[in-house]
Amino acid sequence: MAIDEKQNKILLQGNEAIVAGALAAGCNFFAGYPITPASEISELLSVKLPEFGGTFIQMEDEIASIGAILGASLAGAKAMTATSGPGFSLMQENLGYGCIAEVPCVIVNVMRGGPSTGLPTSVSQGDVQMARWGTHGDHPIIVMAVSSVADCFSITVKAFNLSEKYRIPVIILSDEVVAHTRESVVLPEEDSIRVFDRVKPDVPPEWYKPYADNNRGVPDMANFGDGYRHHVTGLVHDENGYPTQNGKEVDAFLRRIHGKISKGFNEIQVTKTYLMEDADVCVIAYGSVARSALRAVRDARANGVKAGLVQLITLFPFPRKTVDAYLRQCRAAVVPEMNMGQIVREVSRVNQTDCRIVKHNRIDGHLITPDEILKHLTTV
Amino acid sequence: MLERAEIVREKYLRHDKKFPHVWCPGCGNGIAMGAILRAIHTMGLSKNEVVMASGIGCSGRMPTYVDFNTIHTTHGRALTFSTGIKLANPDLTVLTVMGDGDATAIGGNHFIHAARRNLDLTAIIINNSIYGMTGGQYSPTTPFGSISTTSVYGHVEHAFSIAELAATAGASFVARSTVYHATHLEDMLKLAIAKKGFSVMEVISNCHVQYGKKNKLGGAVEMLNSYKDNAVKVEKAAKMTPEELEGKITIGVLADVDKPVSTEVYRRVVEEARVKAEIITKEKEKNGVKRYEE
Numbered sequence: 244m245a246i247d248e249k250q251n252k253i254l255l256q257g258n259e260a261i262v263a264g265a266l267a268a269g270c271n272f273f274a275g276y277p278i279t280p281a282s283e284i285s286e287l288l289s290v291k292l293p294e295f296g297g298t299f300i301q302m303e304d305e306i307a308s309i310g311a312i313l314g315a316s317l318a319g320a321k322a323m324t325a326t327s328g329p330g331f332s333l334m335q336e337n338l339g340y341g342c343i344a345e346v347p348c349v350i351v352n353v354m355r356g357g358p359s360t361g362l363p364t365s366v367s368q369g370d371v372q373m374a375r376w377g378t379h380g381d382h383p384i385i386v387m388a389v390s391s392v393a394d395c396f397s398i399t400v401k402a403f404n405l406s407e408k409y410r411i412p413v414i415i416l417s418d419e420v421v422a423h424t425r426e427s428v429v430l431p432e433e434d435s436i437r438v439f440d441r442v443k444p445d446v447p448p449e450w451y452k453p454y455a456d457n458n459r460g461v462p463d464m465a466n467f468g469d470g471y472r473h474h475v476t477g478l479v480h481d482e483n484g485y486p487t488q489n490g491k492e493v494d495a496f497l498r499r500i501h502g503k504i505s506k507g508f509n510e511i512q513v514t515k516t517y518l519m520e521d522a523d524v525c526v527i528a529y530g531s532v533a534r535s536a537l538r539a540v541r542d543a544r545a546n547g548v549k550a551g552l553v554q555l556i557t558l559f560p561f562p563r564k565t566v567d568a569y570l571r572q573c574r575a576a577v578v579p580e581m582n583m584g585q586i587v588r589e590v591s592r593v594n595q596t597d598c599r600i601v602k603h604n605r606i607d608g609h610l611i612t613p614d615e616i617l618k619h620l621t622t623v
Numbered sequence: 624m625l626e627r628a629e630i631v632r633e634k635y636l637r638h639d640k641k642f643p644h645v646w647c648p649g650c651g652n653g654i655a656m657g658a659i660l661r662a663i664h665t666m667g668l669s670k671n672e673v674v675m676a677s678g679i680g681c682s683g684r685m686p687t688y689v690d691f692n693t694i695h696t697t698h699g700r701a702l703t704f705s706t707g708i709k710l711a712n713p714d715l716t717v718l719t720v721m722g723d724g725d726a727t728a729i730g731g732n733h734f735i736h737a738a739r740r741n742l743d744l745t746a747i748i749i750n751n752s753i754y755g756m757t758g759g760q761y762s763p764t765t766p767f768g769s770i771s772t773t774s775v776y777g778h779v780e781h782a783f784s785i786a787e788l789a790a791t792a793g794a795s796f797v798a799r800s801t802v803y804h805a806t807h808l809e810d811m812l813k814l815a816i817a818k819k820g821f822s823v824m825e826v827i828s829n830c831h832v833q834y835g836k837k838n839k840l841g842g843a844v845e846m847l848n849s850y851k852d853n854a855v856k857v858e859k860a861a862k863m864t865p866e867e868l869e870g871k872i873t874i875g876v877l878a879d880v881d882k883p884v885s886t887e888v889y890r891r892v893v894e895e896a897r898v899k900a901e902i903i904t905k906e907k908e909k910n911g912v913k914r915y916e917e
Contacts, residue, residue, distance in 0.1 A: 272711055293893040294900030298710045302703065303736040310696065310703025310733075311710070314676075317694065318711035340697050467692035468712050470671050474637075474687055476695040485640055485687060 252429050257395045257421040258283035258325075260428065261351055262291060264399030265323050267436050270349070271297035272320035274311035276304055276330060280364040280419045281353040284325035305330035309337040313346045317475060319466035321403060325351035328370055329360060331377070338412055339378035340477045345410035345454070345462070345500065347441060349402045354418045354530075356608050365608030366419040368530055371585040374414045375559045381497065383504040385413045385511055386559040388529040392426040398513075398556060404439040405511060409503055410461050416558065418581070420531035420610050444471055454496070455482040460503030504560055512562035515554040516569075518544065522551030524620055525573045527566065527590055529555040532579050532611050539616035550620045558586065563593040570598040575623040579603040579611050599623065627661065635660045635670070637690045645684050649843025651802035651828030655749050656685050658805055658826075659718065662812035674708055674717045676701045678725035681756045681830075682749045685720050699730025702737040702746065709742050713886050716745075716816065723750040724762040727783050731763070738792035738821050743886045745815050745822045748785055751830035759833030770837040785825045790878040795820025797878040801827040803850035804874060814876065820884045827872055 255263065261284055265273075273292055275285040289299040298315070302308040305326050312322035326334065331352045341348055356362025357369045370377075374386040385405055389395045395417065402413040444451050444463040453473040454462050462482075465471030478486040479493050487493060504511065517537055519525065524543070528536040533554040543550035553569050553576075555562060570576060570590070576598055578587040587602050594600060601619055605611045646652045663673060673691040677683040679698035686693035692715070696704045705719045726734050726748045737744065753771060754760040761771040763783045770777060790797045796818040800808035808826060815822035829835060829846035840846055850872060857875030860868060 272707070274707065293896035296893055296897055298889065298893070300706070300710060302706070303732055306700060307703040307706070307733055307736070310700045311707035313696075314694075314704035314707025314709075315711035316707070317704075318674075318708040318715065320707075320711040322707070322711075336697055337700060466712075467674055467694075467708060468671065468715050472670060472690055472692050474693045474695070476687070477697055478695065483639060 252427045254425055254427045255392050256283065256423055256425045257389065257392050257417055258353070258423070259287060260392045260395035261325070261399050261415070261417065262287045263430060264396040265349070265403065266291060266295060267396070267433065268400040268403035269321045269438050269440070270323050270403060271295060272312060272315040272322040273297070273324065274300045274302050274308040274315070274322070275324050275326065276302055276308050278327045278330045280355055280422045281325045281327050281351065283422070284351060305333040306337065309334040309341070309350065312348045313337060313341055313344070316346045316348050317467050319468070321347070321407070323349040323351065325353065327353050327355045327364070328357045331370060331373070335377040339380060339382060341412035342378065342382040342384060342500065343477055343479070344475050345464075346412070347406040347410050348412050349399070349406055349415065350412055351415045351417060353422045354416060356606075362608045364419055366531065366581060366610055367606070367608065368416075368418060368532070368581040368585070370416065371558060371582065372588075374416055381501070383411060383501045384559055385409070385411055385504070385557070386416060387413065387513065387557050388416045388555060389421055390530050390533040390554065391421065392424065393428045394556070395421065396428065396430055400436055400438070401513070404437070407441045408439050408461070409507055409511075410441065410464060411504070416530065418530050443469070448472070452482045453484045454480055456495070456499050460499050460506050508560060511557055511560060512565065513556040514562050514565045515556065517552040517554070519551035519553065519569060519572075521549055523549045523573055524575050524577070524623055525551045525553055525569055526577045526579065526616055526620070527553045527555065527586070528579055529558060529586065532581060535611050535613045536579060536616050538613035539620060542613060542617050543620040546621055548620050555586065561589045561593070566590060567593050567595065570594050571596050573598050575599040575601060577601045577603060577616060577619045577623065579605075579616050581605050581611060627664070631657070631660045631664050635664065635690055637688055640688060644688055646681060647832045649829070649831060650681070651751065651826070651830075652681055652685065652749060654802040654805055655747070655808070655826045655828060656688070658808040658812055659747065660689065662809050662816060665809075666813055666816060668716055672714065672716055674705070674715050675720060676705045676708070676717065677720045678722070678730060680722040680725050680754070682720050682722040683725065699725055699728070700733060701725070702730065702733045702744070705744050706737065706740070706742060709744055709886060710889070713743070713890065718745045718747060718816065720747045720749065722755075723748060723752065723764040723785065724754045727763045727785060727788065735788070735792040738789050738794040738823065741793060741795055741821045741882065741885050743819050743821070743884050745824065747812070747815075747824045747826065749826045749828045750785055751828045751834060752782075753830050753834040755830045755833045759837065769834075771834070786823065786877050789823035793821070794823045794878065795880055795882060795884070796822035796876070797825070798823070798876045799825040799827065799872070800874050801850035801854055801872060802829065803847045804854060807874065811876070818879070819887075820882065
C-alpha cells in the first residue's frame with residue numbers, strides 16, 4: 244500500500260480496502276479459510292487485527308469460519324469472514340442460523356467463476372441469487388455489491404452498520420476484478436465515519452426478553468457475559484428465545500424478522516445514478532460491470548444517445564422503487580451481467596411498463612467491456 | 624446431598640422455560656446434566672460467566688433448560704461457535720455439549736481441529752452409540768454388528784473410540800465416565816472444566832429406546848447396570864490384557880498434558896502487536912496518516 248502523504252491518497256486493491264473499511268467500522272474479529280481471490284483479506288487482517296486488539300483465526304473450513312464469527316458476535320465482537328464461491332456454498336447452513344438467531348455479521352464473497360471449483364480465479368457474478376436464496380427456508384438477508392476500491396471501503400462500513408442495526412448477516416458481493424484492481428483513493432477522515440453499534444438492553448436482566456418485538460422490529464441485543472443470560476437457538480423461538488411450535492408465535496416471529504428489513508428499506512437500499520436526469524435508455528449494472536457501463540454510457544452520450552447508468556449497490560432487498568421509477572422513464576434498459584442473467588430476473592419482475600429489458604451475459608471469465616454495452620445502447 | 628440437589632435445581636434450571644423436557648423417561652442426558660450443574664455449583668462459577676453451547680440431537684436440547692448464557696447451534700458446529708465465543712470473550716467458561724453423531728460424524732472435523740488448536744474449552748460428549756432423536760440410525764460409535772434402523776442386518780463398520788481420538792488429536796485433557804457413575808462423572812467434569820486447554824469429557828450414556836431395545840440390552844436399569852458391571856478404572860485397566868479389557872469401559876482420566884493454550888498465547892501476540900502498532904501510529908500521526916491506512 245503506497246501512500247502519497249501530501250494528498251492523503253493511497254493506492255489500494257479492493258481486498259485491502261475491505262480490510263480498511265472493516266477496521267474503520269470497528270471489526271475486531273475475523274475467522275476465515277484460504278481461498279483465491281479472497282485470501283488477501285485474511286492475510287491482511289491476521290496482521291492488522293492484533294494491532295487493534297482484535298482477533299484473527301484461520302479455521303478448518305468455511306463452515307467453521309462462519310460458526311466462529313457467529314459465536315464471536317454473540318459474545319460482543321464485530322465479526323467478519325471472507326470467501327469465494329466454493330466457500331460461500333459451505334457457509335449457507337450457518338448463514339441461515341445468523342438470520343434466524345439474528346446475529347450481526349458481515350460475509351464477503353469475492354465472486355469467481357462457477358459452478359463448483361469452476362474458474363479459479365476468473366471474474367464472475369454467478370453467486371447473486373445464491374446470496375439471496377442460498378440458505379434454506381424463507382429468510383431475510385441484505386446483499387450489497389461493490390464496484391470500486393472506494394466502494395469496498397464505504398460499503399464495508401455500511402454493511403457493518405446495517406448488520407448491527409438490523410441484527411442480520413450482511414453479504415458483500417465483490418468480484419475478482421474489484422478485489423485485485425489497484426486504485427488510488429482518498430479514504431474519509433476517521434472522525435467523519437459514522438459507526439453504528441447494536442442496541443443493548445437497558446432493562447434489569449430479569450425483565451429482558453431477548454427476542455421481543457419493538458417499534459423497529461429489532462430486539463435489543465445483550466452479549467454473552469453481559470449478565471443478561473438468555474438462550475439462542477436455530478429453532479423458531481418465542482420472545483424469550485425458547486423453541487416454539489405454536490402457530491401464532493411462529494407466524495409472528497417469522498413476520499417480524501422479514502418485517503424489520505421492510506421497515507428499514509429506505510435506509511438499506513443504496514443505488515447510484517449517473518447521467519439519468521434526461522436519459523431515455525439506461526444500463527442497470529452492479530459490481531465491476533458498472534465500471535464498464537459508466538464508460539459505455541459516456542461513449543453513448545458522445546454518439547448522441549441519451550444514456551444513463553443505474554448502479555445497484557444493494558442487490559437485496561431489491562431496490563424496486565428506484566428501479567421502477569427509471570424503467571418508467573426509459574424506453575429500454577440494458578442489464579449486463581457476468582452470469583446467465585440473475586439480476587435481470589429482478590428487473591423484469593418489477594418492470595410494470597413497456598420498457599424493453601435487454602440482457603447481456605458474458606460467462607467466459609472475462610470482464611464485460613464498455614464496447615459490448617455500447618453496442619446495445621446505440622441499437623436499442 | 625438432597626439439600627444440594629435442591630439448591631442445584633432451584634438455582635440452575637430455567638423456571639420460565641416451558642417444561643417438560645424432550646428426553647425419554649430413563650434417558651442418561653438428565654444424569655449428565657445434573658452432574659454438569661453440580662460440578663459448576665461446587666466449583667463456584669458465576670452463572671453469568673458460563674456459556675453452554677450444543678449442537679443438534681437429544682443432547683442439543685440441554686442448554687435450553689439451564690440458566691447460563693446458552694446457545695443451541697447447528698448440527699456438528701457447536702465447537703466452531705464456542706471457538707468464536709471464547710476468543711471474543713476469554714473470561715467466559717465455555718462448555719460444549721454434543722452427542723456422538725454430532726461431535727464425531729458431522730462435527731468430526733471441527734472436533735479434531737478444536738483438540739489440535741487447544742483453546743481453553745470443555746467438550747462434553749454424551750455417547751449413546753446411536754442417533755436417538757432421528758429414530759435410531761447407526762452413528763460413528765455404534766459397535767460392529769449392532770442393530771440400528773439403518774443396519775438391520777448388523778452394523779458392518781467399526782466404531783470410533785472418542786476419548787482415544789481426542790487424545791491423539793491433541794486434547795490437553797481427556798476423561799471418560801458413565802451415567803451410572805454419577806459422582807465419578809461429576810469429579811471428572813470438575814477436572815475437565817478446571818483444566819486450561821481443550822478438555823474432552825466422554826460420557827457413556829444409555830439410549831434404551833433406540834439402541835438398547837433393538838440390541839436386546841434391556842431398559843434403562845439394565846443398561847445402567849451393565850455400565851456398573853463393565854466399568855474399569857483406568858489404573859486397573861493399565862494392568863489388564865487386551866483380552867481381559869474386551870467389552871469393558873475404561874473410566875477415569877485418560878490423558879492430562881500441559882501445553883501452551885492458544886487462547887492465552889494469542890493474548891500475548893495481541894499485546895505485543897498493539898505495543899508495536901502504538902509506536903508506529905505515533906510516528907504516523909505526526910505525518911497526518913490515519914491508522915487503518917496501512
